[in-house]
Amino acid sequence: MASAFVFASLSGCSSPEPEQAPAPVANQVTVKDRTYSPASITVDVGDTVTWLFDDGGMAHDVVADDKSFRSPLMTSNTFTHTFTEPGTYTYHCTPHPDMMGTVLVQG
Template identity: 50%
Template sequence: MSRRLARLLAVAVFPMLVLAGCGGTGKPTGAGTTAGEPSSMPSMSMSAPAATGSATGDGAVSIQGFAFAPATITVKVGTTVIWQNADGEPHTVTARDKSFASATLNTGGTYRFTFTRPGRYEYLCTIHPFMTATVVVTP
């Protein structure tokens, strides 16, 4: 085979191999390490938040699976909402209008905020901005 033909084949085949490597089923296969297996960097799934739905009353929000649960909570004025990070990664709780903001919450960490005015408060995790939720405060 001549060098020219070999180069031409390499130029034609290489992009196909790169594109084939980018393909996939679109289904997550999971990531992580087996117990006892050393890891130089923690793994993290960046899928869309799994939490949906809403709740009324108790003022408790769980942070787990890169989502706030419930995604919408309705409380009365004067209610203290407590967020607890049950995830393996750090998160924050920050209102889009900056009316409240937690420090970074490590696993097991909590943040409390008492809502004194009616309104709709959208918030997010500033570390993972795709994590969003809402507190609706009624009179």
């Protein structure tokens, strides 16, 4: 009887499942450590690029040099833009002009 009690007591004790890291988002650029990573990304026409803002409370934005897209100034969250025309799109961060990136859109 005692062994049944011990077994019943221990049967509910198991290690919790390790948390799975979120799956990477296709065509994602991370905004962290005052950089865009990757600094250059290649996508196809119709693809959406997601910028993930994660720089410890430092505010950044994503501003296309040709003014075709612009995110708000953010400390966290995401910004997305769908590219409908082929070309090379350069962008920068308004408060940190040394932060620059490129999206190459293939037709």
